[in-house]
Amino acid sequence: MKLSRIVSALKARLDGGSPDAEITGINGIEQAGSSELTFVANPKYAEAAQRTKAAAVIVAENFPEIPAATIRVDDPYLSFARALELFHKPLAYPPGIHPTAVIHSSAKIGAHAHIGPYVAIDENVKIGANAVLLAHVVIYRRVEIGDHFFAHAHAVVRENCRIGNNVLLQNGVVIGSDGFGFAKTPNGRWHKIPQPAPVVIEDDVEIQANSCIDRASVGETRIRRGVKIDNLVQIGHGSQVGEDALLAAQVGLAGSTQIGKRAILTGQVGVVGHCKVGDGAIVTPQSGVAADIPPGALVSGAPAVDHRAWLKYSAVLPKLPEIARALRAKMKPPGK
Numbered sequence: 001m002k003l004s005r006i007v008s009a010l011k012a013r014l015d016g017g018s019p020d021a022e023i024t025g026i027n028g029i030e031q032a033g034s035s036e037l038t039f040v041a042n043p044k045y046a047e048a049a050q051r052t053k054a055a056a057v058i059v060a061e062n063f064p065e066i067p068a069a070t071i072r073v074d075d076p077y078l079s080f081a082r083a084l085e086l087f088h089k090p091l092a093y094p095p096g097i098h099p100t101a102v103i104h105s106s107a108k109i110g111a112h113a114h115i116g117p118y119v120a121i122d123e124n125v126k127i128g129a130n131a132v133l134l135a136h137v138v139i140y141r142r143v144e145i146g147d148h149f150f151a152h153a154h155a156v157v158r159e160n161c162r163i164g165n166n167v168l169l170q171n172g173v174v175i176g177s178d179g180f181g182f183a184k185t186p187n188g189r190w191h192k193i194p195q196p197a198p199v200v201i202e203d204d205v206e207i208q209a210n211s212c213i214d215r216a217s218v219g220e221t222r223i224r225r226g227v228k229i230d231n232l233v234q235i236g237h238g239s240q241v242g243e244d245a246l247l248a249a250q251v252g253l254a255g256s257t258q259i260g261k262r263a264i265l266t267g268q269v270g271v272v273g274h275c276k277v278g279d280g281a282i283v284t285p286q287s288g289v290a291a292d293i294p295p296g297a298l299v300s301g302a303p304a305v306d307h308r309a310w311l312k313y314s315a316v317l318p319k320l321p322e323i324a325r326a327l328r329a330k331m332k333p334p335g336k
Contacts, residue, residue, distance in 0.1 A: 001086065003056055006037065007071055009086055010058075010079045017069020021055055025087055026080075029054065041077040058083065093132045110147065128165065140176070146203070158215065160196075164203035164225070172210040175199050179214040179221075179237025179255060193217050195237060205229075216255075224261075236273065248285075260295060270302075 004019035006012075024035045029045055032038040032054035039058035040049050049057055049066045056069040058076045073079040093114035097103070101119040109115070110129035117135045121127075125139050128147035133139070137151045140158045146165035151157075155169040158176030169175070181193035197216040202225040207213070209231045213221060216237040223235070226244040234252045235241065241253075242261035251265045254273035259265070261279045271277065271289040278295030288302030300310035316323075 003069070006056075006083060006086060010071065010073055010082060012058075012079065013061075013072045014056075015065075015070045015072060017056055021069070023055055026084055027054070029057070037071075037083060039076050039080040039083075041080065093134075104141075116153075122159075152209075158199075160198040161200070161215070162198060163201040164205070166204045167201055168206040170207065170209040170211075170231075173207045174212045175201065175207075176215045177212050179216050181217055181237060181255070197221075197238075199223070202227075207233075211235075214255075230267075242279065 001023050002019065003014070003017060003021040003023055006023060007014045007019070022035060023037050027033065027036045027038055029038045029040060029048045029052050032052060034053055034055055036054055037056050037058065038052060038054040040046065040063065052068055054068055056071055057066065058071045058073060058079050060076055061072050061074065063070065063072070095112045095114055097115040098117045098119070100117045101115045103115070103121045104123040104125070106123045107121045107125040109127045110131065112129055113127065113131040115133050119133045119135070119137045121139045122141035124142045127145045127149060130147055131145065131149040133151045135153045137153065138156045142160045143157050145163040148166045149163065151169045152171045154171055155173045156175065157163065161176040176199045178195040181195060182190040183193055185191050195215045195217050197218055197220050199213050199215050200220050200222045202223060204226045205223055207229045211229050211231060211233040213223065213235040214237040215221060219238055221235065221237055221239055223241045224243045227241050229247045230249040232250045233247050236253050236255040236257060238256040239253045239258070241247070241259045242263065244262045245259050246264045248265060248267045250268045252270045253259070254271060256274045257271045258276040260277055260281060263277050263280060264282045265277070266283060267285045269283045269285070269287050269289065275289055276292045277283065277289060278293055278297065280295055281293045281297045281299070283289060283293065283304060284300040284307065287300050287304040290303040293299055293304065298307040299305060300307045301313065
């Protein structure tokens with residue numbers, strides 16, 4: 001692919017190099033060869049950009065000059081993602097139903113669907129056009145799914161759940177498993193609380209491998225438009241996740257949690273039930289949220305507090321033994 005075509009597709013500006021240079025692929029800044037494209041989105045790689053062997057580098061508009069040709073853009077990381085799409089087209093799955101698939105006669109499946117081996121689709125299911133269901137996907141009864149649904153192997157959608165358009169489920173995702181609800185009996189045993197209420201997944205959502213979204217006893221669990229959920233995430237019954245929120249790996253939301261629009265919960269964040277995380281808030285890795293987080297806040301720690309305060313706490317922690325010794329010495333009565 002000619003460099004000029006890439007520059008045009010990215011709506012970028014080329015500094016240096018030949019527009020006719022042939023680009024064979026994309027690689028990391030340290031690994032890229034003389035016919036490959038790379039990018040710099042993090043300033044710590046600025047020095048590596050000076051010595052890269054890449055044919056061209058995607059950089060920000062204000063990035064300093066380097067020996068390699070530069071493709072100048074507003075957002076190098078987003079442009080890198082779009083450049084990757086030029087070289088790596090998604091796999092195509094032709095329409096058709098594998099002979100081992102089991103589809104109830106009452107199910108309605110839209111045009112151009114690809115139904116893979118051992119897929120099971122129960123009664124009164126509705127699936128829109130251009131769906132792809134790969135091997136061993138299971139769709140329970142009365143599920144409704146929009147157009148352009150893509151489910152990788154072993155994804156499961158439980159009864160009565162509703163899914164919008166352009167939703168992608170990676171391997172092993174479970175939508176609508178029972179919420180974790182038990183009432184204690186007088187003799188100390190646990191009585192299961194029924195969980196009949198559905199999970200609702202709106203348009204343009206991606207849920208990655210082995211994540212689970214629980215159904216509720218009343219109301220619904222809802223994942224709003226544009227949400228992206230990483231691997232091994234647990235979303236408890238009755239939770240609400242706002243538009244374009246991002247939940248990284250191993251995040252856990254207890255029941256009835258509310259996550260605001262464009263909020264970001266990084267790896268291993270845990271949120272206590274009934275808490276609210278405001279719009280645009282960021283919770284840093286391994287933080288424990290035990291109270292409401294205001295919109296736009298940046299919080300850290302367990303329990304999570306303002307990130308700047310947490311940095312101060314962290315700086316003091318290694319000094320605590322020394323401080324304690326000094327205090328004991330100061331408080332020691334004279335002559336003892």
